[in-house]
Amino acid sequence: MRNLRVYMKALEESGHLKAVKGETDSNLEAAALTAQSYQEVGPALHFQNVKGYPKGFTLASGLFTGPGNLFLEKFKYWSRVCIAMGLDPMVTYDKFQGFLLERISHPIYPVQLNTGPAKQVIHKGADADLNALPFPRLHEKDGGRYGTLQTMIAQDLDSDWVVWENVRTMVLDKNRLVGHFPSHTHIAEIFAKYKAAKKPMPFCLSIGGPPMVTLTSFLPLGKGVSPAGVAGGLTLDPIELIKAETNSLFIPTEAEVVIEGEVSPKDTAPEGPYPEFWFYREAQPAPVFHVKAITHRKDPIIPFSVDGVKPSDTHNLMSLMISFELYNRLINVRNFPVKWVQMPLEFNLNFVIICSKPYFPGYVAWSSKYVLSQARHFGALYNKVVFVDDKTTSLHLEEPILFMIQRTHPNRGYHFWDQMPIGPNIRFASAEQKKKGYVSGLYIDTTWPMDWTPDDIPRRCNLEGAYPEEMVRKVAANYKKFGFKGTPVIFEEEFVPF
Amino acid sequence: MDYRDYAELLRKEGMLIEINEEVSWNLEAICYTAMNYRVENGQTAHIFNNVKGYKGKARLFGSFVASPKKAPHQKSAMIFGLPKDATWPTFRDEFLRRFDHPLKPIVVEAGDAVCKQHVMMGKDVNLFAFPWPMIHQSDGGRYGTIQTHIIEDPDTGWVNWGNYRMMIVSKNRMTGLVVGVQHGPSIFYQKYEARNIPAPFCYVVGGDPIINFAAGTNLPAGAAEADYAGGFRQEPMKLVRAETQKLYVPADAEIVIEGVMMPYERLDEGPQGEYTGFVHGRAPMPVYHVHCITYRDNPLIPYSIGGATFSDEQAISQSLTPVEIYRQLHVAGFKAVKDVRFLPDLLWDGMVIATDNPYPSYIQELRAWMECHKVGLWGTQFMFVDGDVDISGPDFASNVYQEMGTKADPKRDLFRSDNDHLCTPLNPTMDEKGKKTGVGAARLLWDCTTPYEWTKEEIVKPVKAADLFPSKVLDKAKSVYKGL
Numbered sequence A: 001m002r003n004l005r006v007y008m009k010a011l012e013e014s015g016h017l018k019a020v021k022g023e024t025d026s027n028l029e030a031a032a033l034t035a036q037s038y039q040e041v042g043p044a045l046h047f048q049n050v051k052g053y054p055k056g057f058t059l060a061s062g063l064f065t066g067p068g069n070l071f072l073e074k075f076k077y078w079s080r081v082c083i084a085m086g087l088d089p090m091v092t093y094d095k096f097q098g099f100l101l102e103r104i105s106h107p108i109y110p111v112q113l114n115t116g117p118a119k120q121v122i123h124k125g126a127d128a129d130l131n132a133l134p135f136p137r138l139h140e141k142d143g144g145r146y147g148t149l150q151t152m153i154a155q156d157l158d159s160d161w162v163v164w165e166n167v168r169t170m171v172l173d174k175n176r177l178v179g180h181f182p183s184h185t186h187i188a189e190i191f192a193k194y195k196a197a198k199k200p201m202p203f204c205l206s207i208g209g210p211p212m213v214t215l216t217s218f219l220p221l222g223k224g225v226s227p228a229g230v231a232g233g234l235t236l237d238p239i240e241l242i243k244a245e246t247n248s249l250f251i252p253t254e255a256e257v258v259i260e261g262e263v264s265p266k267d268t269a270p271e272g273p274y275p276e277f278w279f280y281r282e283a284q285p286a287p288v289f290h291v292k293a294i295t296h297r298k299d300p301i302i303p304f305s306v307d308g309v310k311p312s313d314t315h316n317l318m319s320l321m322i323s324f325e326l327y328n329r330l331i332n333v334r335n336f337p338v339k340w341v342q343m344p345l346e347f348n349l350n351f352v353i354i355c356s357k358p359y360f361p362g363y364v365a366w367s368s369k370y371v372l373s374q375a376r377h378f379g380a381l382y383n384k385v386v387f388v389d390d391k392t393t394s395l396h397l398e399e400p401i402l403f404m405i406q407r408t409h410p411n412r413g414y415h416f417w418d419q420m421p422i423g424p425n426i427r428f429a430s431a432e433q434k435k436k437g438y439v440s441g442l443y444i445d446t447t448w449p450m451d452w453t454p455d456d457i458p459r460r461c462n463l464e465g466a467y468p469e470e471m472v473r474k475v476a477a478n479y480k481k482f483g484f485k486g487t488p489v490i491f492e493e494e495f496v497p498f
Numbered sequence B: 001m002d003y004r005d006y007a008e009l010l011r012k013e014g015m016l017i018e019i020n021e022e023v024s025w026n027l028e029a030i031c032y033t034a035m036n037y038r039v040e041n042g043q044t045a046h047i048f049n050n051v052k053g054y055k056g057k058a059r060l061f062g063s064f065v066a067s068p069k070k071a072p073h074q075k076s077a078m079i080f081g082l083p084k085d086a087t088w089p090t091f092r093d094e095f096l097r098r099f100d101h102p103l104k105p106i107v108v109e110a111g112d113a114v115c116k117q118h119v120m121m122g123k124d125v126n127l128f129a130f131p132w133p134m135i136h137q138s139d140g141g142r143y144g145t146i147q148t149h150i151i152e153d154p155d156t157g158w159v160n161w162g163n164y165r166m167m168i169v170s171k172n173r174m175t176g177l178v179v180g181v182q183h184g185p186s187i188f189y190q191k192y193e194a195r196n197i198p199a200p201f202c203y204v205v206g207g208d209p210i211i212n213f214a215a216g217t218n219l220p221a222g223a224a225e226a227d228y229a230g231g232f233r234q235e236p237m238k239l240v241r242a243e244t245q246k247l248y249v250p251a252d253a254e255i256v257i258e259g260v261m262m263p264y265e266r267l268d269e270g271p272q273g274e275y276t277g278f279v280h281g282r283a284p285m286p287v288y289h290v291h292c293i294t295y296r297d298n299p300l301i302p303y304s305i306g307g308a309t310f311s312d313e314q315a316i317s318q319s320l321t322p323v324e325i326y327r328q329l330h331v332a333g334f335k336a337v338k339d340v341r342f343l344p345d346l347l348w349d350g351m352v353i354a355t356d357n358p359y360p361s362y363i364q365e366l367r368a369w370m371e372c373h374k375v376g377l378w379g380t381q382f383m384f385v386d387g388d389v390d391i392s393g394p395d396f397a398s399n400v401y402q403e404m405g406t407k408a409d410p411k412r413d414l415f416r417s418d419n420d421h422l423c424t425p426l427n428p429t430m431d432e433k434g435k436k437t438g439v440g441a442a443r444l445l446w447d448c449t450t451p452y453e454w455t456k457e458e459i460v461k462p463v464k465a466a467d468l469f470p471s472k473v474l475d476k477a478k479s480v481y482k483g484l
Helices: A004-013 A029-039 A079-084 A093-104 A187-195 A211-217 A226-236 A312-332 A365-375 A396-404 A431-436 A471-480 B003-012 B028-040 B075-080 B089-097 B183-195 B210-216 B225-231 B312-331 B363-369 B396-406 B432-437 B471-482
Strands: A017-020 A044-047 A059-060 A121-124 A152-154 A160-167 A170-174 A176-179 A201-207 A240-243 A250-252 A257-271 A282-295 A303-304 A340-342 A351-355 A384-388 A414-421 A437-444 B016-019 B045-050 B061-062 B120-121 B148-152 B159-162 B165-168 B173-175 B199-206 B239-240 B246-248 B253-269 B282-295 B300-302 B337-342 B352-357 B381-386 B414-416 B439-441 B444-448
Touching: A004 A017, A004 A044, A004 A303, A017 A312, A029 A044, A029 A059, A029 A471, A029 B028, A044 B210, A044 B337, A093 A226, A093 A312, A093 A471, A093 B432, A121 B352, A152 A187, A152 A211, A160 A187, A160 A211, A160 A226, A176 A257, A187 A201, A201 A250, A211 A312, A282 B282, A312 A351, A312 A365, A365 A384, A365 A414, A384 A396, A396 B199, A414 B225, A431 A437, A431 B352, A471 B028, A471 B381, B003 B075, B003 B246, B028 B045, B028 B061, B045 B199, B075 B089, B075 B210, B075 B312, B089 B312, B089 B337, B148 B183, B148 B210, B148 B246, B148 B439, B159 B225, B159 B414, B199 B246, B199 B300, B210 B225, B210 B396, B239 B439, B246 B253, B253 B300, B253 B381, B282 B352, B312 B337, B312 B352, B352 B363, B363 B381, B363 B444, B381 B396, B396 B444
Parallel strands: A017 A044, A059 A303, A351 A384, A384 A437, B016 B045, B061 B300, B352 B381, B381 B444
Antiparallel strands: A044 A059, A121 A282, A152 A160, A152 A201, A170 A176, A176 A282, A201 A257, A240 A250, A257 A282, A340 A351, A414 A437, B045 B061, B120 B282, B148 B159, B148 B199, B165 B173, B173 B282, B199 B253, B239 B246, B253 B282, B337 B352, B414 B444
């Protein structure tokens, strides 16, 4: 979709977005209402009347979130991203990952325009005032107002490689931001070069860009890959770019707000406190961003995510994009034709579930260990892997959990790994482990042992296993007519021939 | 309260529908219930009035106690006379209070017992007069699943009520799964068998639904479930003498099956789809010879579907067993235990204990206690979480998964037993040889509690929405959200 507005309209038409017309304070109120909507599996929200800001300056939240996968809700945690991609919101997860793979395999490179809505209002130099924009204060104990669902654009110091990555920033004052670069990101790597050369790093922050630009900024791309090309491929149309006002970077013409400036190689300021992964991270020194220009639409929409509450937009996108990149690497780097990979928010992104046919002896160990080996590239978020066979539905987390706990012999299926990097989302690292720099890992093989005979493998007796397929379909068709509530769900891959 | 009063209560709360379309007892009706379990965890109870071949003779009662996964005790609370939105701690505490006050039953005359409206005796006995459902397509036969088996200890006169399944073999014979350590059909029957005398039994369908809870509770040997049912109801159960046995049965039962189990006789039982989600095989089991059936007009037959994720038997177990374990743990001195729950869908396989960690080795003592408990016969894994983790509210399952992700270091906090546990025939983690040997299963503990020796600096607490916003802002958000 061309821009955020088209996407928000599509969400509204499919019942996924509601307008909040009453006056809302950007200080905590908008965030608290969003948290409420997250918890009740509610709609995305468009706050159309933000207290203290001019008419037309609005906030939006919940655009990329979803209900998790532990209960069968009305939609899936990938549904809203499907709408943004123009797909059926109820496609199964394996199909969703298949579509993503197909689209990122065919990048469409951007086009350059000379004008665009992102430049409708231009403030340069002393005119650029961050306080003129309704950045929300997200939680009571936060260090300041935050920008969350945004794309940071920066160029490598000694090549023409440009990265688009999601970075959160805290407003320090009218023309300074402070932002934290997690050590595994490309931005951190590039910034280290500028820092070593004692040069300021030019940056642009695209806020409310086309939905696929936001998606791309959560996708851990390989070195040298053009994010604009990937975003174009995902959109099925080139992203329209325009040169920034004060530096040579290019920004999406359809962005709502763009902040331009330089990241200082030496200035730091405390960033935080902030509830990063469902617990408070204390204020820590982080690089300071000096703002040189702000351009925006006449009526800018600032999207945001309320981290610390499940399932926030940020973490839902992390779950979708990191598990997709693992799926991509398993297939394209290792030639393991897996069916899907999930990283459920229910386990705080600490578990990766691989679904695949166990093609040959040792396949489970190879693919699980490959995933463990990649943890550092993804911020060491996970250290536990669950392997389920290809008869497992992607529509309900209950199934992998059932297999991991109920059908796996603890001494046969649980395999331990000595050392794994310490992620930011765990609370089990002791002081000693932190000093040493590692914790341990695990992969769980829930498949039937290869040496079992067909007699050893018990028959499944869930809905698909216990009833003939025609009967299940007939029951699904008559279900509402009989007076039952809710929508029947069939796990297609789990039918067992009788 | 009998099954009919209870159905009326459900109807008043808008939780019951009646289905008048013709459905077959052979899988079809059950398939609707299985779909109902999946779509809304069985929140809509349903009565099939028109079971093919049985219209006006008997009805099937689906999802009679199944409840939302977020509140698996919902219909149980209603059966206990509590409001349907009673919280888990309210239900647990009320259950424990009533548990301490059992009431002896009273006996009524046969003329006052509705369960004797119709009597089938001797040659007239026909189990096929009732629509016992075919529950899974791979089952060995039609099954009765929610009923109370009554048998007396020939030595002491102790009468045991237990929930055991039965498979219909012919018009007057049934067989049922018997597992070694269970009281009723196993230990007692073996006593009769050793003396080479028939064991009298009664199988009761219906009565006060609270009987299903008393029969499912893990009581000490010698305790009479009838007294506990009376205690739970806060009113004595009304019993009546069976027609052909000296056993007593609930006077308002829907169906009572009377007969004897003959010594040294076996018939193949199973296969049957079980709570593990897998089909359990066929094996020779004792035979029940039916001498008499008494029943009410158009009886209601409840049933549960093993393996269909969330089910009625899961709802009963998830309401009962955690409370029972909680009580026993406190009796055993584990006073730091704050709450006990089962993870949804896993029945006995995922037991969660929220506990403080008061002294070194406490966790391992608790683990040892759990591993040798009867519940450990079925359960494979335990999760221990910190005492301040909320496992009492509707998000208990999500909270436990969060702890498994972020509070368990695999090598330090996952404890596996040796392969020294009894392996029931139902255990899907073992191959056929292992199941026959009967040993080789193992247990796993996810210890997600904070290690005892940790300093304050090492402990990181997760945030809750309530910590993130001032309560005034939260309250406003809630009211604005409602008005959207």
